[in-house]
Amino acid sequence: MGEIVLIRHGQTEWSATGRHTSYTDLDLTVEGEQQALEAGKRLAGRQFAAVIASPRKRALRTAELAGLTVTETTEDLAEWNYGEYEGITTATIHETDPAWWLFSDGAPGGEMPDEVGERIDRVLTRARSLLYEGDVALVGHGHSLRVVGARWVGQPAGFAGRLKLGTATLSTLGFEHGRGAIDAWNA
Numbered sequence: 001m002g003e004i005v006l007i008r009h010g011q012t013e014w015s016a017t018g019r020h021t022s023y024t025d026l027d028l029t030v031e032g033e034q035q036a037l038e039a040g041k042r043l044a045g046r047q048f049a050a051v052i053a054s055p056r057k058r059a060l061r062t063a064e065l066a067g068l069t070v071t072e073t074t075e076d077l078a079e080w081n082y083g084e085y086e087g088i089t090t091a092t093i094h095e096t097d098p099a100w101w102l103f104s105d106g107a108p109g110g111e112m113p114d115e116v117g118e119r120i121d122r123v124l125t126r127a128r129s130l131l132y133e134g135d136v137a138l139v140g141h142g143h144s145l146r147v148v149g150a151r152w153v154g155q156p157a158g159f160a161g162r163l164k165l166g167t168a169t170l171s172t173l174g175f176e177h178g179r180g181a182i183d184a185w186n187a
Contacts, residue, residue, distance in 0.1 A: 002049060002135040003183065004127050004152070004173040006145045009054075009062040010035035011167045015142070018089045020082040022110070022141075025057050032058070033065055035168030040066035042170055042187075049134035052127065054078045054141060062168065063139045070139070074126075076119040079141035083110025102143065103161030113147075117157030120147045142167070149173065152180040 010032030014021040028036065043066055053059045055073040063070050085093055085107045093100050106112035127136045138148060146160035152173045165171070165186050172183040 001175060002131040002133070004124075004131070004148075005043070005046075005048075005135060005137045006148060006165075006171040006173065007039060007043075007062065007066065007068075007137055007139045008142055008145055008165055008167055008169050009056075009058040009139065010039075010065070012058050014087065015167055018091070019087050020085050020089070020107075022079040022082045022086055024086060028058055028061050028065075032167065033061070036062040036065035039168045039170060040068075043067065043137075047134060048137045050127075050130045051137040051139065052077060052123065053139040054144070056141070059139045059141065063137075066139075068137060068139065074123065076122045077138060077140045077144060078119075080116050080143040080147075081107065081110040083107040085110065101161065103158045113157035113160075116144065116147050117151055120144065120151050120157070124148065124151055145171070149182060149185065153182060154180065 010028045012026040012032055013029055014026055050071045051068045053063050053070045053073050054077040103113055130136050142165050146163045146165050147157045149163050150157060150159040169186045171185045174181055174183040
């Protein structure tokens with residue numbers, strides 16, 4: 001049975017400044033490209049039965065620079081839809097709503113945690129079906145990949161708020177006695 005390797009895209013201008021980025025399709029910064037190349041070095045020699053990516057160019061470029069061949073893309077792996085909070089930082093949101101937390105409150109005009117969880121469950125169903133063939137890479141975004149980690153271990157999408165994930169990091173999901181387990185996180 002293979003493992004699932006999560007690869008968060010490299011830095012963009014907005015991720016560098018903490019701006020929520022879902023449907024805005026940004027390029028990687030020079031630093032983000034370097035991060036993706038470094039992620040590729042950490043993946044060197046590893047074979048994947050499948051590489052599933054978000055269709056956003058920051059995820060696709062990260063996969064390319066990391067030396068991965070994307071076998072399929074899916075909107076289900078796209079970033080959390082931030083709706084009215086697209087392009088805005090958490091600090092700015094807290095100026096008018098100090099108690100707001102994405103992982104419990106969702107985003108006005110965007111998605112709620114359970115909606116993201118439903119999308120991610122579909123991604124995990126697909127990935128699980130491929131694990132008998134080998135490892136599966138998921139290339140995506142910070143908040144959606146955090147939900148992947150939460151759902152893999154049987155937690156609600158809101159639990160993802162407790163899982164920090166930096167740009168171009170690698171995380172590995174596997175099994176412990178037949179149940180989903182986090183083998184490595186935010187590495």
